[in-house]
Amino acid sequence: MRPGAFPSRSRSARLTSQLGLALGATFAVCFLTGLLSHVIQHPPTWFRWPSRPVTLYPFTQGVHVATGLATVPLLGVKLWSVYPRLFTWPPFRSVTHAAERASVAVLVAAALFQVVSGILNVSRWYAPMPFYFPAGHYWVAWLVVGAMLVHIGVQLPAVRAALARTTTEADQDRLSRRNLLGTAGAAAALITLTTVGQTFRPLSGLAVLAPRLPDVGPQGVPVNTTAAGAAVVSLVTDPSYQLEVAGPGRRVSLDLAALNALPQHTAELPIACVEGWSASGLWTGIRLRDLVALVGADPERATVLVESLQAGGRYRATTVAPEHTRDPLTLVALRLGGEPLHLDHGYPARLIAPNRPGVLQTKWIGRITLLESR
Amino acid sequence: MRARGALVVAGILIMGYAAAGALTDPDLAPAGVLLFLAGVLIGHDIIVMPAVLAVGAVIARYVPSRRRPAVIAATVSAAALIFVALPLVLGFGRPADNPSALPSPYGRNLAVVLLVIAAGAAVPPLRRATGRKSFERPGDEAR
Ligand code: HEM
Numbered sequence: 001m002r003p004g005a006f007p008s009r010s011r012s013a014r015l016t017s018q019l020g021l022a023l024g025a026t027f028a029v030c031f032l033t034g035l036l037s038h039v040i041q042h043p044p045t046w047f048r049w050p051s052r053p054v055t056l057y058p059f060t061q062g063v064h065v066a067t068g069l070a071t072v073p074l075l076g077v078k079l080w081s082v083y084p085r086l087f088t089w090p091p092f093r094s095v096t097h098a099a100e101r102a103s104v105a106v107l108v109a110a111a112l113f114q115v116v117s118g119i120l121n122v123s124r125w126y127a128p129m130p131f132y133f134p135a136g137h138y139w140v141a142w143l144v145v146g147a148m149l150v151h152i153g154v155q156l157p158a159v160r161a162a163l164a165r166t167t168t169e170a171d172q173d174r175l176s177r178r179n180l181l182g183t184a185g186a187a188a189a190l191i192t193l194t195t196v197g198q199t200f201r202p203l204s205g206l207a208v209l210a211p212r213l214p215d216v217g218p219q220g221v222p223v224n225t226t227a228a229g230a231a232v233v234s235l236v237t238d239p240s241y242q243l244e245v246a247g248p249g250r251r252v253s254l255d256l257a258a259l260n261a262l263p264q265h266t267a268e269l270p271i272a273c274v275e276g277w278s279a280s281g282l283w284t285g286i287r288l289r290d291l292v293a294l295v296g297a298d299p300e301r302a303t304v305l306v307e308s309l310q311a312g313g314r315y316r317a318t319t320v321a322p323e324h325t326r327d328p329l330t331l332v333a334l335r336l337g338g339e340p341l342h343l344d345h346g347y348p349a350r351l352i353a354p355n356r357p358g359v360l361q362t363k364w365i366g367r368i369t370l371l372e373s374r
Numbered sequence: 375m376r377a378r379g380a381l382v383v384a385g386i387l388i389m390g391y392a393a394a395g396a397l398t399d400p401d402l403a404p405a406g407v408l409l410f411l412a413g414v415l416i417g418h419d420i421i422v423m424p425a426v427l428a429v430g431a432v433i434a435r436y437v438p439s440r441r442r443p444a445v446i447a448a449t450v451s452a453a454a455l456i457f458v459a460l461p462l463v464l465g466f467g468r469p470a471d472n473p474s475a476l477p478s479p480y481g482r483n484l485a486v487v488l489l490v491i492a493a494g495a496a497v498p499p500l501r502r503a504t505g506r507k508s509f510e511r512p513g514d515e516a517r
Binding site: 006007008069072073076077079080083086103105106108109110112113116117119120123124125126127129130131132134135136139140141142143145146147148149150151152153154156157176179180182183184186187188190191194195208209210211212213216217218221222223224226228229344 | 387
């Protein structure tokens with residue numbers, strides 16, 4: 001590259017290091033909250049997820065998506081600050097140098113992958129992604145974390161030197177570095193301000209660029225999969241609908257009248273989507289623990305399989321662990337806001353439990369099966 | 375030195391775990407992931423970044439240096455917001471049967487946000503008039 005090809009004086013090791021620290025923090029937050037979301041959905045045998053506090057999952061997943069979106073300007077400015085190095089000459093000085101550059105390429109690609117795929121996913125635009133999003137996003141999260149550790153290991157002395165107070169920095173350069181850092185921060189703040197209202201109610205009025213609004217949807221609550229999309233409309237509106245509850249010793253079939261005749265309870269619980277939005281609703285229905293007791297099992301220790309009338313789809317069934325089964329807030333809801341559930345909210349009956357991702361709140365329930373006791 | 379070596383080794387092991395996991399996950403087509411990794415890397419390095427540099431060159435050429443920090447700040451903010459909001463504006467993810475997904479008029483809303491940013495940048499740099507360097511806090515000189 002000819003000298004002066006990148007004339008900006010704002011680039012400096014110090015700027016790059018400071019942005020690197022910020023990115024280390026945002027990626028760590030995304031990785032930990034994302035990993036949590038993953039193990040809640042695919043629990044290893046050692047993992048127990050509590051049913052309280054009710055809004056913990058909405059919070060952690062809201063933070064995940066908000067932090068990911070706020071990462072955009074930080075990553076953008078950081079990559080700008082090191083772009084001239086892409087044209088390092090000679091491109092490879094040694095095997096180690098080549099390996100190091102390859103690891104940087106992996107880091108940049110994986111970081112961009114996470115941010116871009118995340119944005120596409122919350123915008124529900126799946127077509128540009130030639131892979132199943134949660135699986136790709138999950139494994140590349142490990143990739144980016146590994147590449148980041150290598151990168152930190154390699155760059156540690158440079159970062160230390162750049163951040164040491166003794167570094168000399170011309171006034172002009174300091175000014176433009178500060179301006180750029182402030183700019184990246186301000187842009188991140190603006191992104192947060194215009195989107196976080198999709199889960200943080202007090203700012204919902206500002207959520208002009210949020211993929212969801214917490215009170216827009218049937219009965220004032222957003223929907224992910226519609227009844228038409230799940231191809232269940234004729235099944236759930238069939239007057240002969242019955243909910244089957246199967247215990248180890250007994251099974252009962254309950255039609256709508258029988259369901260409505262059971263003791264009803266009301267709870268205010270959020271639907272908390274993996275996509276980072278959440279919306280609260282006032283749900284009324286039967287406690288899952290009461291249904292468990294109805295078929296003669298111990299609600300304190302029961303693990304329950306809840307199945308939808310959907311014929312297929314990844315989320316047609318969910319397992320409810322004892323922590324959630326026994327919680328009196330866990331309902332087989334028949335109503336939302338006092339009205340029978342809208343078809344898209346899972347009419348005639350859906351699961352709604354505290355502190356659980358929305359994809360696990362099975363709609364259009366057809367069968368509840370007791371699996372085992374713990 | 376120890377710490378650096380440990381970081382590098384741990385990082386390599388974790389990358390290996392990622393690769394092995396991706397290859398054995400029945401839900402994942404690794405070729406699709408590789409394609410997307412390459413796509414975002416190349417897209418960034420040969421499309422997005424040159425475009426950013428071109429805009430930067432235009433600003434450096436035509437915007438008086440006194441106004442430059444504000445204009446750069448506005449441009450960076452606008453670019454980041456456009457990056458985040460573009461899929462919403464394009465609206466390919468809006469399902470016909472679900473009005474609760476992507477419910478807002480995103481094109482209009484993005485335009486409003488960009489106008490607010492532009493207005494912010496157009497405000498004359500007040501603090502300079504007081505004789506202090508813009509964006510600097512008192513006490514910085516002491517460092
Ligand atoms: C703009 C940035 C980002 C957005 C919008 C975003 C969005 C999402 C969404 C919607 C999910 C839920 C997937 C699902 O369960 O269906 C998710 C999961 C996850 N995210 Fe992100 N993400 C972003 C950045 C990141 C980053 C930087 C990392 C980490 C290094 C990360 C790591 C994860 C992990 C590990 C999961 C769990 C995946 C699973 O359940 O298998 N994300 N993210």
